[in-house]
Amino acid sequence: MKDHELEWLCTHLGHTASIHKLHYRATSGFIERVNIGKLMLLQDLNLAGKYAGQRLQDIDITDVINARPDIALQQQDQEGSKFMKGDDDDDDDDDDDDVGKETVAKKKEHIQRQRWTTEEERELEELFKENFKLKKNPGLKDCTSAIAKSRKKKGLVQKRSWETIKKKVLRMMKKTDD
Numbered sequence: 001m002k003d004h005e006l007e008w009l010c011t012h013l014g015h016t017a018s019i020h021k022l023h024y025r026a027t028s029g030f031i032e033r034v035n036i037g038k039l040m041l042l043q044d045l046n047l048a049g050k051y052a053g054q055r056l057q058d059i060d061i062t063d064v065i066n067a068r069p070d071i072a073l074q075q076q077d078q079e080g081s082k083f084m085k086g087d088d089d090d091d092d093d094d095d096d097d098d099v100g101k102e103t104v105a106k107k108k109e110h111i112q113r114q115r116w117t118t119e120e121e122r123e124l125e126e127l128f129k130e131n132f133k134l135k136k137n138p139g140l141k142d143c144t145s146a147i148a149k150s151r152k153k154k155g156l157v158q159k160r161s162w163e164t165i166k167k168k169v170l171r172m173m174k175k176t177d178d
Contacts, residue, residue, distance in 0.1 A: 038064065116168060120156045127157065128169050132176070138169050 010017050035056040042048045042059075047067055051059055127146040131138050138146075143162035150158040157165060 117156065120160075121168075121172065123150065123155050123157050124165070124169055124172065131169065132173060135173060135177075137173070138166050140166075142166075143169075 006017055010019075038056050038059055038061060041061070041064055042051055045064065045067070047064060050067065051064075124146075125132065127149060128138055128142070130136070131142065140162060143165045146165065147158050147160075147162060150156070160168075
């Protein structure tokens with residue numbers, strides 16, 4: 001919109017140009033993020049040279065995606081289409097050219113949670129007596145020291161990781177504060 005047209009509109013609506021820009025152009029932040037996203041995508045896909053000299057507003061995002069067939073195929077796969085891979089026959093183990101290939105997410109190993117026994121809680125209270133008294137959160141050194149003491153006394157806490165011990169002690173401290 002040209003300056004004199006903006007002035008006419010603002011006069012008609014009964015406010016100044018700065019108010020109009022502040023309230024009625026609120027979507028400009030969204031548009032800015034979209035254009036920056038296009039720019040970053042062009043950089044990531046190494047297509048900046050192809051679109052050099054064009055305005056970001058004039059670049060259609062679907063053209064950018066279709067410029068790289070491997071990206072277009074991934075998009076189709078995400079939409080529910082069958083994923084078509086080119087040249088599945090070569091089973092080369094060179095990992096130098098992984099651009100555009102799908103990575104398979106590894107499943108996390110299922111860890112069985114183990115409930116804290118009352119004996120373990122008593123042992124924690126004994127091992128972290130000073131921490132409870134001073135209301136000081138235990139750190140790595142405190143926990144590893146407690147594990148070593150538990151190992152010497154053939155205690156139960158030695159079987160737990162220091163992170164698990166720390167979390168349990170923090171929960172026990174919080175429980176005593178309530």
